[in-house]
Amino acid sequence: MGAAPAVCLVFLCGVFVSALGDEHSLYYLYTIQSKNSSDRIYEFSAVTLLDDRQIDSYSSTDGVRTPKQDWMKEMKESEWKDGTDKLKYDRELLNWVFNKQMKAFRHSESDGHTLQWRVGCEVEKDSGGSLSVLNCTSEYGYDGQNLISYNWTSRRWSASVSQAKALEEEWNAGPVDQRCEDCVHWMKTYLKYSTTDTKLTSLDVHVFAKKSVTDSKKLTLTCLATGFYPKDVEIELRKFTTSLPEHLLTSSGVRPNEDGTYQLRKSVEIQEDETAAEYNCSVTHSTLEVPLIKKWERSHSQGALGLAVGGAVASVILTVLVGVVIFIWKKKQQATISTASSTSFSMISGPKNLKVVEISPTSVKVQWEKAPGKINRYILFVSLTQTNRPSLTGESIRKIMVSSGKDSAEIKCLKAGRLYDISLVSEKRGVQSQKTTVQVTPGSKSSGSLGGSMENHHEIIVMPEETSSDPDRRPNDPPPGEQLTLLPSTT
Incomplete structure (x- = not known):
């Protein structure tokens, strides 16, 4: 199987739910662009994420689907072919929607436009192996704006802009969407093979401080937890034994590392002259029997340590997302393809x-x-x-x-x-x-x-x-x- 170009896409409206215990998620992330079109057939790319880990990529440039996890090579040839055919069929559908929406917006393909589609499901697996659906998602975005989405409870499409009303009426008058059921089918297939790759990994915790960039009399105290899997983790910054309230903290959000593990960083501003105060970081994770508590050791070299660790973290953040696809709806700005991006993730669906x-x-x-x-x-x-x-x-x-x-x-x-x-x-x-x-x-x-x-x-x-x-x-x-x-x- 050939290599596909690594891409990093941008999609803000919603996102991914981690595999916590018996919960699993499967998402397909599609992007189509009007550049380099031939007979109104546009450039298309896709990735599949299982439990927040990229498992494959597909590009219309070479028409090749590339596995990103070793266990995918163990799949039956018929299963692999069916999965590839699904991506090709979804490309045809997205291409049709793209043409329809460019006409609705009265746009020309030469102007350069983008349509994105995120579809998938979240399930809970019981002790007998049965899957119960927690949530399903199917939503489209055009040039960085929410376009249309499907409500799995009411089984109805809802347009976010007037230009998608015709699409809403057409789809609501048609057959009930079965993509949730299709997603659960593929979830079962992939989980048969992926169990060997979802091993728990331990984490490293670092506590350091550096000069505040906003107040010369303060320090920015940071707790960094990295190298953990699954994604679910809790970090508390504490003064003596009292946890500091969340609204005083800043957070990087959970971010992926290059090896499939995750990292999270939380920081707080403290007075530089608080010599008597004792600060520590408490981390709770499924790999730990009890919370891991790391004390902040104040030293003269603390500032240099903070800069060193901070620089390393920044370097990781700039590189880990190459080849990992993240969709971000960005208001009033056309969604673009980038080879490096860092952002915090919203992990759950909102009201x-x-x-x-x-x-x-x-x-x-x-x-x-x-x-x-x-x-x-x-x-x-x-x-x-x-x-x-x-x-x-x-x-x-x-x-x-x-x-x-x-x-x-x-x-x-x-x-x-x-x-x-x-x-x-x-x-x-x-x-x-x-x-x-x-x-x-x-x-x-x-x-x-x-x-x-x-x-x-x-x-x-x-x-x-x-x-x-x-x-x-x-x-x-x-x-x-x-x-x-x-x-x-x-x-």
Whole structure:
């Protein structure tokens, strides 16, 4: 089997669930571009990810499917051929969708456009080997924008832009999509062979500090855990025996290493003159019987050590993603193919259609469509908008925890006539989804349903997640300097 060019693709809307215990995921990531077309047949590339590990790649340039795991060479010839035929069939479908959407947008292929498709499933394997579906995904993006997605609960397609409405109507009028069932079939096939490659690996933990880049009187204390598999890991930075709250930390997110293992880095700003304070890092992982605790050893060479380790980490991050394909929906920017990229990953599906359903002078009630699959909880972030936030009062961001079984919450103690941002994420094992946000101004009227049209001062604007220029900030971290206040859920 020939070699295929290594590619690193970009796709932000959603992503991958790790194989934690008996949970497994399988995703197909496809990209088609209008460059180098022949008779409107466009350049196509694909990769398959099993439990977050790339298992194959396919490129229309040479028409070759290349295995990325040794166990794939043990597959039956008929299974390999069927898997290759599937990729070729999906190319034909994606090519048809691409042509249709370029016409809908009135785009010319010579302008250079991109269509991406992520389809797959997450399952749980019981002791008898049976698979139960936790979540299925099928979503398309055009030139970096969400295009259309499939809801496996309602079995309906939903367009994100008006140019995809015709596609939505056509697909909803057709047969029920069977790709979830198809994904589970291939999951069973691959898991038959991949068991020998999913060995647990131990991890290394490093704690170091360097001068803060934002405050000369502070240090940036970092805990780095690397070389672990499976992906699920918990890191706590502690002062003496007390864990520091998550909103004070910055995180790299779980990132892949070149050898198929993972790394995670968390940091916190501390005072340089805290000579009496004792800081340590506590790491919990399935390969450890008890949490591994690594103490920060303060020394004169600490700054140099931090720079050395930090430089090594940066080098790893810049290289490990070559050949690993990650899709990122990027707002207002055409998705491009890159040979090196680093980003933090959202590991779980998030809630959708966040909206305000009731308003009073000092409170609002919000409602949302539940996130598919298993989660631990929802988190609401409530703050005045930047333009309405007093510069001297230190108005904080409120953080409200909501049970995973809920689909609504009441937010109290708001200020009438002020514009608020209300953001919602789902969380599973400390990993947060992409957030959805609404804006609302508490009014002077009594609580009531917001059915139909709304007055201008109650206008609600749904906004997509913006990417951060700071690689150490998680997508849902508050802006620098903001504090979070923990409030009990009112639901």
